[in-house]
Amino acid sequence: AQSVTQLDSQVPVFEEAPVELRCNYSSSVSVYLFWYVQYPNQGLQLLLKYLSGSTLVESINGFEAEFNKSQTSFHLRKPSVHISDTAEYFCAVSDRNNNDMRFGAGTRLTVKP
Amino acid sequence: GAVVSQHPSWVICKSGTSVKIECRSLDFQATTMFWYRQFPKQSLMLMATSNEGSKATYEQGVEKDKFLINHASLTLSTLTVTSAHPEDSSFYICSARRSKGYGYTFGSGTRLTVV
Numbered sequence: 001a002q003s004v005t006q007l008d009s010q011v012p013v014f015e016e017a018p019v020e021l022r023c024n025y026s027s028s029v030s031v032y033l034f035w036y037v038q039y040p041n042q043g044l045q046l047l048l049k050y051l052s053g054s055t056l057v058e059s060i061n062g063f064e065a066e067f068n069k070s071q072t073s074f075h076l077r078k079p080s081v082h083i084s085d086t087a088e089y090f091c092a093v094s095d096r097n098n099n100d101m102r103f104g105a106g107t108r109l110t111v112k113p
Numbered sequence: 114g115a116v117v118s119q120h121p122s123w124v125i126c127k128s129g130t131s132v133k134i135e136c137r138s139l140d141f142q143a144t145t146m147f148w149y150r151q152f153p154k155q156s157l158m159l160m161a162t163s164n165e166g167s168k169a170t171y172e173q174g175v176e177k178d179k180f181l182i183n184h185a186s187l188t189l190s191t192l193t194v195t196s197a198h199p200e201d202s203s204f205y206i207c208s209a210r211r212s213k214g215y216g217y218t219f220g221s222g223t224r225l226t227v228v
Contacts, residue, residue, distance in 0.1 A: 036219070043119065043206050043219035044157075090156065101147075101217055105156045 002027035002093045006104035014112050015083055021076040021107045023065075023091035033074040034092040034101075035065055044090060050074065061085075086111045116140055117209050119220025126197055126227055134192045134223045136207030142187035143209035147217065148180070151204045163190040197227040 007022040025031065032051050036044040048059040055067040065076045074091060088108050094101040116139040126132050136146055144165050149157040161182050162170045169182035179201075181193040190209075194201050204224050208217040 041204070041222065041224060043117075043221040044208075045219070046217075103156050108154070 001100065002029075002031055002095060002102050004091050004093050004102055004104035006091050006107050008107050009105065010108045010110065012110045012112060013081055016080045018079050019077065019081050019085075019109065021089050021091075021109065023074045023076065023104060025072050025074065025091075025093045027072075027093060027095065030096050031093045032096065033065075033067060034094070035059075035063070035074070035076050036090045036092060036103075038088040038090065038106075040087075047076075047089070081109070081111045083111050083113060085109060115211050115218045117143075117207065117218045117220045119207050119223055121223060122221060123224040124226070126225070128198055128227055129196055131193055131195045132197055132225060134194075134205055134207070134225075136190045136192070136209070136220050138188045138209045138211075138218070141209075141211050143190075143211065144187060145210045146184060146190040147208045147210070148182060148190075148192050149206045149208070151206060151222075153204075157206060160192075194225065197225070199227045201225065202227045 003026045005024045013019050034049045035047040037047045038044045048057045050057050050067045058064045063078045065074050088106045090106050091104040092101050118137045120135045146163040148160045150160050151157050159172050160175045163182045163184040165184045165187050171177045184190040204222050206222045207220040210217050
C-alpha cells in the first residue's frame, strides 16, 4: 500500500514570500499524486494533480508541484503567497487503479501580513 | 463539472438519537463513494468505501453497526450515525470518484455535534 508523508505540520510565511510545502510518498506501484486545499469547516478542493506526462503541474491560482520519481516527492510551491492562501493543504497518493487514496497529515499554511 | 453535495452542513443532536448524512454526486455517476472522519487539526481518516448496490467496506476499527452506509443509487450515498454519543462529534466528509485518474471530488463536510 502507498503512504504519504508531509514533513511540515505548520508553515508560517509573510505575504508575498515564496513557499514550499513538502510531500514524499511511498509506493510499490505507479501512482497518481494530488494536492488538495481545505478551508475552515469545508471539504477538500482539488488544487492540482499529476497523472502522467510533464512532471511539473500548475494550478490556476499560481501553485505548482513537481513530480520527482527518484526522490519520490511531490512538493507544492508558490512564488508569492497571498493572505487568502491561508488554509490546510493535503498531499494524496493513489495507485493507478484509483482504488485507494491515502492522505498525508496535512500542512497548515498561515500567511501573515 | 464533478460536483458533490453533502447535507446537512452541520447538525446538533441529542445522545442516543440517530443522524443521517447525505452525499450526492450532482453531475456524474459515482459507483464508489468514500466516507471520512476528520478530527480537529488532523488529516482525514477513511471510514468506509461505499459501492453502489453492495455492502460498504469498512476500515479496521470502524463499527459498521454504528456507522451505517447505504449506496442505493449511482448518485447517492448516506451515512447514518446510530445511537450517537458525544465522542461521535466530528467533521464527516464524503467523496466520490468519477473515473480513473480524476481524483476524488469532496463534499463540503458535515459538522456533527452530539450533546
